[in-house]
Amino acid sequence: MKIKQEENGNIVITGANGDILYILPSMYVHQHKRKKNAILLNNSPSYGSELSGISILANNVNSVGDVHFNGDVKQLKELLSTQIAVSGIVSNKQEPLTKENDxxxxxxxxxxxxxxxxxxxxxxxxxxxxxxxxxxxxxxxxxxxxxxxxxxxxxxxxxxxxxxxxxxxxxxxxxxxxxxxxxxxxxxxxxxxxxxxxxxxxx
The missing domain is CATH 2.40.128 (Lipocalin)
Structure with a gap:
């Protein structure tokens, strides 16, 4: 999977075979609440519903912009913040996850x-x-x-x-x-x- 920003500002996400999966005019990047090594992309600073966003596992991403990527979710968020003009990287800090609230x-x-x-x-x-x-x-x-x-x-x-x-x-x-x-x-x-x-x- 590749994430790249076009000259017109649109953010394009393509699959392994080069097919365009998503074209986004803007996006917020959230730490996924259920999947530790994943992000949720949406058009809002609030997490909202996962069904209205795009879930992406870090290990499915091969490149961001022109930079080859092979890392974890923290590195992915850092790379997105430098390579893509995202609306914001949202930390989604919340109460510590326990079995009871997992x-x-x-x-x-x-x-x-x-x-x-x-x-x-x-x-x-x-x-x-x-x-x-x-x-x-x-x-x-x-x-x-x-x-x-x-x-x-x-x-x-x-x-x-x-x-x-x-x-x-x-x-x-x-x-x-x-x-x-x-x-x-x-x-x-x-x-x-x-x-x-x-x-x-x-x-």
């Missing part, structure tokens, strides 16, 4: 079903890989999520049918699953071995 922890508590927690860990995983394959089949998937105030680890254990070993019988979710009431996903098939539904049960 929006990620609140979202984790609300992920109280198999599918909700799976979606949460997939969206926030820190580890690369984490998949164990045996005989061409996935037998285990591990998701490690590291946040500023807490860490969770969720593992999926795939159990295959004895009579038809190519079909998943059930998936057991374990690890940081305290708030999931039914952490076992059971596959239901029709006569053609097509999945027709999933059922969930306790361990």
């Amino acid at each position: 929006p990620n922890y609140v979202a984790y508590l609300q992920a109280n079903t198999f599918e909700k927690l799976l979606a949460f860990v997939k969206a926030n995983k820190s580890n690369i890989g984490g998949v164990t394959v045996r005989d061409g089949k996935i037998v285990e998937e591990e998701y490690l999520c590291q946040f500023e105030t807490f860490i969770i680890r969720v593992t999926l254990n795939y159990i295959y049918r004895v009579d038809k070993p190519n079909l998943v019988n059930e998936v057991l979710m374990f690890g940081s699953t305290t708030y999931v009431l039914k952490p076992v996903k059971v596959y239901q098939y029709d006569v053609n071995d097509e999945i027709v539904e999933y059922q969930y049960r306790e361990v």
